Amino acid sequence: MLRRTILAGVTSTVIGAVALNEPLRDYAEHLWSVIRLNDKPGLPVFGTVSAATAVVPSASTTVASRTAQIMKFGFPGTANVKVRENFVLSFDRRLRVATWVFEHFNRESLKKADGVDRSACTFFEDPDEHPYFRPTLQDYLNSGFDRGHMAAAANHRSNQKHMQDTFTLLNVAPQVGKGFNRDSWERLERYVRQLSRTYKEIYTCTGPLFLPRREGDGKLYVKYQVIGKNHVAVPTHFFKIVVGEGTDGFLDMEVFVMPNQVLDDSISLNAYYSTPEAVERASGLLFFSSMSKDRLRCVNGVRTK
Amino acid sequence: MLRRTILAGVTSTVIGAVALNEPLRDYAEHLWSVIRLNDKPGLPVFGTVSAATAVVPSASTTVASRTAQIMKFGFPGTANVKVRENFVLSFDRRLRVATWVFEHFNRESLKKADGVDRSACTFFEDPDEHPYFRPTLQDYLNSGFDRGHMAAAANHRSNQKHMQDTFTLLNVAPQVGKGFNRDSWERLERYVRQLSRTYKEIYTCTGPLFLPRREGDGKLYVKYQVIGKNHVAVPTHFFKIVVGEGTDGFLDMEVFVMPNQVLDDSISLNAYYSTPEAVERASGLLFFSSMSKDRLRCVNGVRTK
Numbered sequence: 242m243l244r245r246t247i248l249a250g251v252t253s254t255v256i257g258a259v260a261l262n263e264p265l266r267d268y269a270e271h272l273w274s275v276i277r278l279n280d281k282p283g284l285p286v287f288g289t290v291s292a293a294t295a296v297v298p299s300a301s302t303t304v305a306s307r308t309a310q311i312m313k314f315g316f317p318g319t320a321n322v323k324v325r326e327n328f329v330l331s332f333d334r335r336l337r338v339a340t341w342v343f344e345h346f347n348r349e350s351l352k353k354a355d356g357v358d359r360s361a362c363t364f365f366e367d368p369d370e371h372p373y374f375r376p377t378l379q380d381y382l383n384s385g386f387d388r389g390h391m392a393a394a395a396n397h398r399s400n401q402k403h404m405q406d407t408f409t410l411l412n413v414a415p416q417v418g419k420g421f422n423r424d425s426w427e428r429l430e431r432y433v434r435q436l437s438r439t440y441k442e443i444y445t446c447t448g449p450l451f452l453p454r455r456e457g458d459g460k461l462y463v464k465y466q467v468i469g470k471n472h473v474a475v476p477t478h479f480f481k482i483v484v485g486e487g488t489d490g491f492l493d494m495e496v497f498v499m500p501n502q503v504l505d506d507s508i509s510l511n512a513y514y515s516t517p518e519a520v521e522r523a524s525g526l527l528f529f530s531s532m533s534k535d536r537l538r539c540v541n542g543v544r545t546k
Numbered sequence: 547m548l549r550r551t552i553l554a555g556v557t558s559t560v561i562g563a564v565a566l567n568e569p570l571r572d573y574a575e576h577l578w579s580v581i582r583l584n585d586k587p588g589l590p591v592f593g594t595v596s597a598a599t600a601v602v603p604s605a606s607t608t609v610a611s612r613t614a615q616i617m618k619f620g621f622p623g624t625a626n627v628k629v630r631e632n633f634v635l636s637f638d639r640r641l642r643v644a645t646w647v648f649e650h651f652n653r654e655s656l657k658k659a660d661g662v663d664r665s666a667c668t669f670f671e672d673p674d675e676h677p678y679f680r681p682t683l684q685d686y687l688n689s690g691f692d693r694g695h696m697a698a699a700a701n702h703r704s705n706q707k708h709m710q711d712t713f714t715l716l717n718v719a720p721q722v723g724k725g726f727n728r729d730s731w732e733r734l735e736r737y738v739r740q741l742s743r744t745y746k747e748i749y750t751c752t753g754p755l756f757l758p759r760r761e762g763d764g765k766l767y768v769k770y771q772v773i774g775k776n777h778v779a780v781p782t783h784f785f786k787i788v789v790g791e792g793t794d795g796f797l798d799m800e801v802f803v804m805p806n807q808v809l810d811d812s813i814s815l816n817a818y819y820s821t822p823e824a825v826e827r828a829s830g831l832l833f834f835s836s837m838s839k840d841r842l843r844c845v846n847g848v849r850t851k
Contacts, residue, residue, distance in 0.1 A: 333830065334830030334831070335756075335828075335829060335830030335831075336830070371832065373823070373826055373827045373832075374827070374830055451640075453772045453777060460771055461771065461772045461773075461777065462769055462770065462771050462772070463768075463769070463770055463771075463772055463779070464767055464768070464769040465767065465768055466765055466766065466767050466768075467758045467766045467767070467768060468766075471827075472758060472766065474768070518678070521678055522678045522679070522776075523640075524640060525638065525639030525640030525641070525679055526639070526640075527676065527678075
């Protein structure tokens with residue numbers, strides 16, 4: 242994806258992104274210290290492989306088969322999985338935010354249907370979670386954070402119900418509003434939708450990260466705020482992994498990690514590139530475990546073979 | 547359990563424990579702010595109920611049926627469950643420590659068998675976890691923390707293999723050594739074993755907590771250290787929930803939360819009492835969900851009806 246354009250910026254990857262901001266250097270250290278990409282044979286993330294075949298989405302599929310489509314390349318984990326008609330998420334009951342949210346779309350399914358209206362959607366407290374762990378509207382109120390969608394509302398505008406489904410607070414995490422959720426993060430979401438012009442199918446996984454940083458005593462600490470009576474965790478970063486499937490069956494992947502803070506909106510998105518492995522280690526998840534490595538052509542615009 | 551002796555100290559519960567230490571006051575606030583015990587009908591923790599019947603352990607049971615025994619009152623969650631011959635744990639791949647560890651024992655099974663030798667046991671890196679998430683000996687080396695057992699080795703001395711199994715680093719979390727792991731925490735473990743003199747069967751669930759505290763800006767933050775190249779999380783607290791089953795079928799429960807720090811060893815264990823609900827909310831887990839509420843006689847020495 243992006244290919245030539247982004248290829249130029251690829252060597253900087255995460256290091257490039259975090260060099261933008263002095264205190265973020267330690268995050269880069271985190272992401273890279275445990276990885277020795279050169280020591281590894283290829284991308285171990287694609288170690289477990291099956292010969293996956295393309296599934297063409299249809300408007301008449303059941304939720305179950307839609308789930309199979311969305312999750313085509315395997316579940317990153319199976320704890321507290323919540324299946325909705327057009328996306329699938331895993332909810333972290335301790336942090337009160339999703340662990341990961343999976344979506345699948347293409348040019349056709351992204352088209353806005355007549356009458357679909359975002360302003361008619363409302364955030365809601367989801368009865369499909371135990372009251373002990375269920376985030377509430379009150380938790381976010383006056384918290385200083387936006388209710389940031391993980392599965393973006395605009396990815397689900399072909400159907401009012403699908404869009405409304407994304408307004409569950411299980412699909413939401415506290416995000417810095419101005420300068421992040423409403424700017425660079427939204428720019429990333431828009432970019433991912435635009436990839437549907439290039440690829441036949443798009444699969445995307447989005448979620449929070451809680452990354453450590455080195456403090457004055459030389460030790461690494463994870464620190465994050467919690468908001469509201471239910472102590473909803475404010476992620477330090479968010480990741481988004483995108484897989485584009487070409488008409489000839491090849492797969493391109495892009496991996497983004499963005500800090501949850503005011504970002505300079507003039508910074509190119511490829512400055513936020515990370516590796517699948519770094520995100521897997523940091524999140525505790527294995528992505529696309531059933532994806533065939535043979536079909537993978539590029540990661541962050543760099544050919545894998 | 548403890549009954550009369552502890553009944554006197556019960557009203558202080560967690561508040562009592564954390565009042566010991568000025569900065570801990572916020573943990574108490576955390577544990578209590580989201581709970582309004584008086585607003586709730588009984589203990590919602592026992593909301594989902596089945597008429598559980600006693601299972602008598604036998605030396606010849608298979609691992610599968612042993613698991614059914616250990617987990618008699620339901621799994622708190624099913625993510626990354628690792629079943630061993632004499633305990634069951636759920637491993638948190640992001641934090642690199644267990645989410646919870648379940649044990650079951652009684653007076654008979656606690657007896658040390660001839661030849662069982664703790665000094666012959668060695669901590670080991672467990673191949674039953676993906677290398678991205680697997681804690682290593684190197685992670686703990688020179689970290690300043692003990693490799694603290696969740697399932698205590700001394701609970702498994704009837705069989706050398708069972709004891710050795712507890713030395714997997716999946717069953718270990720970084721604990722403050724002197725003043726905690728080797729003192730108050732060990733005192734708690736010993737106390738729980740002693741309960742087998744009073745009760746026919748003991749069920750216990752142990753795990754880490756990561757509790758927030760209020761900082762100078764008035765906001766709540768979770769902060770914890772991570773150690774080693776794999777960033778093993780250092781829990782701020784540990785919980786231990788114990789259920790004793792009497793010969794006449796009644797159940798008594800005790801719930802402990804201890805901060806992972808040097809503690810005054812003269813402090814009574816009942817000063818660390820917490821409620822099941824507080825630990826459930828903080829850990830994101832539901833304990834003993836298949837336990838019959840009707841059989842529950844006492845929580846922390848206080849009669850429930």
